[in-house]
Amino acid sequence: MSQAATTIYVPRDTTTISLGADQVADMIQTSAANEQQRLNVVRNGSRGLYWLEPMLEIDTDRGRVAYGPVMPDDVDDFLATECWREQAGHPLYLGLTEDLPFLKNQQRLTFSKVGLIDPLSVDEYCHLGGFEGLRCALKLSPQETVSQVTDSGLRGRGGAAFPTGKKWQTVLDTRAEQKYIVCNADEGDAGTYADRMMMESDPFALIEGMTIAALAVGASIGYIYLREEYRLSEEVLNAAIRLASEHHFLGDNILDSDKSFSIEVRLGAGAYICGEETALLESLEGKRGMVRAKPPLPAIQGLWQQPTVINNVITLATIPTILAKGPDFYRNFGIGGSRGTMPFQLSGNIKQAGLVELAFGPPLATLLNEFGGGTANGREMKAVQVGGPLGAYLPSTLWHTQLDYEAFATVQAGIGHGGIIVFDDSVDMSEQARFAMEFCAIESCGKCTPCRIGSVRGVEVIDQLGQRDVEFEPDDPERLAQKVLLEDLCETMTLGSLCGLGGMTAFPVLSALKHFSEDFD
Amino acid sequence: MITEMNSTEEHNNGWQASVKRILTELKDKPGALLPVLHAIQTEIGYVPGESVTLIAESLSLSRAEVHGVISFYTFFRSTRGGSHTLQICRSESCQAMGSRELESHAKQSLQIGFDQTTSAGDITLEAVYCLGNCACSPAMRIDHQVYGRVTAEKFDQLVSALRTNVIEVK
Numbered sequence A: 001m002s003q004a005a006t007t008i009y010v011p012r013d014t015t016t017i018s019l020g021a022d023q024v025a026d027m028i029q030t031s032a033a034n035e036q037q038r039l040n041v042v043r044n045g046s047r048g049l050y051w052l053e054p055m056l057e058i059d060t061d062r063g064r065v066a067y068g069p070v071m072p073d074d075v076d077d078f079l080a081t082e083c084w085r086e087q088a089g090h091p092l093y094l095g096l097t098e099d100l101p102f103l104k105n106q107q108r109l110t111f112s113k114v115g116l117i118d119p120l121s122v123d124e125y126c127h128l129g130g131f132e133g134l135r136c137a138l139k140l141s142p143q144e145t146v147s148q149v150t151d152s153g154l155r156g157r158g159g160a161a162f163p164t165g166k167k168w169q170t171v172l173d174t175r176a177e178q179k180y181i182v183c184n185a186d187e188g189d190a191g192t193y194a195d196r197m198m199m200e201s202d203p204f205a206l207i208e209g210m211t212i213a214a215l216a217v218g219a220s221i222g223y224i225y226l227r228e229e230y231r232l233s234e235e236v237l238n239a240a241i242r243l244a245s246e247h248h249f250l251g252d253n254i255l256d257s258d259k260s261f262s263i264e265v266r267l268g269a270g271a272y273i274c275g276e277e278t279a280l281l282e283s284l285e286g287k288r289g290m291v292r293a294k295p296p297l298p299a300i301q302g303l304w305q306q307p308t309v310i311n312n313v314i315t316l317a318t319i320p321t322i323l324a325k326g327p328d329f330y331r332n333f334g335i336g337g338s339r340g341t342m343p344f345q346l347s348g349n350i351k352q353a354g355l356v357e358l359a360f361g362p363p364l365a366t367l368l369n370e371f372g373g374g375t376a377n378g379r380e381m382k383a384v385q386v387g388g389p390l391g392a393y394l395p396s397t398l399w400h401t402q403l404d405y406e407a408f409a410t411v412q413a414g415i416g417h418g419g420i421i422v423f424d425d426s427v428d429m430s431e432q433a434r435f436a437m438e439f440c441a442i443e444s445c446g447k448c449t450p451c452r453i454g455s456v457r458g459v460e461v462i463d464q465l466g467q468r469d470v471e472f473e474p475d476d477p478e479r480l481a482q483k484v485l486l487e488d489l490c491e492t493m494t495l496g497s498l499c500g501l502g503g504m505t506a507f508p509v510l511s512a513l514k515h516f517s518e519d520f521d
Numbered sequence B: 001m002i003t004e005m006n007s008t009e010e011h012n013n014g015w016q017a018s019v020k021r022i023l024t025e026l027k028d029k030p031g032a033l034l035p036v037l038h039a040i041q042t043e044i045g046y047v048p049g050e051s052v053t054l055i056a057e058s059l060s061l062s063r064a065e066v067h068g069v070i071s072f073y074t075f076f077r078s079t080r081g082g083s084h085t086l087q088i089c090r091s092e093s094c095q096a097m098g099s100r101e102l103e104s105h106a107k108q109s110l111q112i113g114f115d116q117t118t119s120a121g122d123i124t125l126e127a128v129y130c131l132g133n134c135a136c137s138p139a140m141r142i143d144h145q146v147y148g149r150v151t152a153e154k155f156d157q158l159v160s161a162l163r164t165n166v167i168e169v170k
């Protein structure tokens, strides 16, 4: 009797490939073929424990067992010591994957399948409950589906945290021949990669979420506006769309119903502002990404002036869970006005960088210490930027802040898309403030003067403050005047800008100035 | 390789045929301009200035509109770049892990600044604002391939590998 083959999972997402996962997979496959080892290599997505990537897993009777990081240089040894037979003494051996504290202490709802399965296996997706949400939605009226989303308390995960059900209700209530579902996959915020992970590791969840949205509001056409930088996501999404259509989860007469919906992936072209929803719509229409004035809301007049649901990747990928398990299941996670879970993304100078999906509520420090394990280089942690390039820099005195929308608002900060970037004590915060202004200047669409010109002026003011060859006392009137000027500039930008780029650049700049004022002296 | 392309005329005929074929394929898509520009750049390496008229006519746009879109998006090029594009992430997560030093090293070792091409014509250097590889900063990208935890040594290795490998003719 021939022995059954052992399955070895070698992840395949942009980051694991950036560390050599493709070479690792090739080497194992070649060896298996040459040595006639009974090994079956499966390319799963990433579990998001990136300091352990490439993290290889093998199927055992006890469950999946992990080794990591297995770099290309480690593969010969991995094979020579027959690691597929669970070698607990191996230096890269990590034990049962599900017992790894970083994973075990999370509440993975939206990311429940991410990293477990071959992202392009319809069978595996369905086996773990995939497309159950869609089946539920097909039995509900559009209003019932929208009400479930409203009742779940889900708010948009793209940054603005607008109640998703409310947005869908507006589109449902607006009469039109043609409505659209647009997925915002522009993920421009530095320090964020949850959308990318979802698209590369569990693309069917996004497709299912978009399809449920289409049924709910009566849309028949969907677009995924994907940033150009995400080429692997593009490949995986296009393959997933093809497979979902072949299996009748997408296309005409979805699962033998009278409903039809199609999805097309469109690539952006390197403009941060196209993540802003109205600029994104302009771009989809083939124009420059200039922000539109609101009203009209995209929900009423969106793509080609038609009612349009525009949601972030994570918002949409969360929908199947809500439909399959019910709105109460979802809203029972989280606190106050922040219901459900949020995928936080640890990055920058942190020992254990990776994706942590948690119910809203624990303090920021939990992520930094218990999950993150402190800085990567062991130096002292000085500043943490939460919520991307338009997010505030927080000092250690604020790391007890609870991770929820309201608590963050009270400390003049935001959660945004959940990116958390850690800096050690070698950072110069005036340089970070300068970069925030520079970024605004580079990426401004140019429509508002405070954003376009104010940001350039902001760079100049910070440069003047930073002229360290000039001897200044910290309370020198000229310096104080410069700081006041910077604050005024931020206020003008906040009040006089049409969108969040000009409107929120003050968050990183003023937080740096307020909490780290010594770096400006 | 590119420099050996003997006459401008031959070159023009090449891209004109491509642009016409792409326009025939894509012009009826709603909001076709970005897909058209992407397809042209993928095939030709840039969007030739002379193609603007063809694109504008085919999509019923003014030349100014087409030109405005090409110049708005940093990804689109109207002149040919190097054989490879090397992008260094300048965003915050990478800054926290030494990207400012990596950027200086890259500029010094290639002897060019951002948006410039080496004298050998093999590499165009660009800034990029996030590659979504933030868990393994600092990051860079060569053409479509992303690399993580890039040190100066790793940068040198990757560049010399680019230079010693036989570069495929586009």
Ligand SMILES: Cc1cc2nc3c(=O)[nH]c(=O)nc-3n(C[C@H](O)[C@H](O)[C@H](O)COP(=O)(O)O)c2cc1C
Pocket: A155, A156, A157, A158, A159, A160, A161, A162, A164, A184, A185, A186, A187, A188, A189, A272, A273, A274, A275, A276, A277, A278, A310, A311, A312, A313, A315, A316, A499, A500, A501
């Ligand atoms: C400058 C700017 C950039 C933005 N970038 C993104 C982005 O990359 N991805 C995203 O989902 N939302 C982004 N947003 C938020 C969108 O405008 C919009 O709120 C979101 O797509 C709505 O989806 P949601 O409700 O599901 O979050 C950005 C907003 C601004 C002002």
Ligand code: SF4
Pocket: A273, A291, A443, A444, A445, A446, A447, A448, A449, A451, A452, A497, A498, A499, A500, A501, A502, A503
């Ligand atoms: S704030 Fe800046 S990016 Fe936003 S609309 Fe105004 S000019 Fe454009």
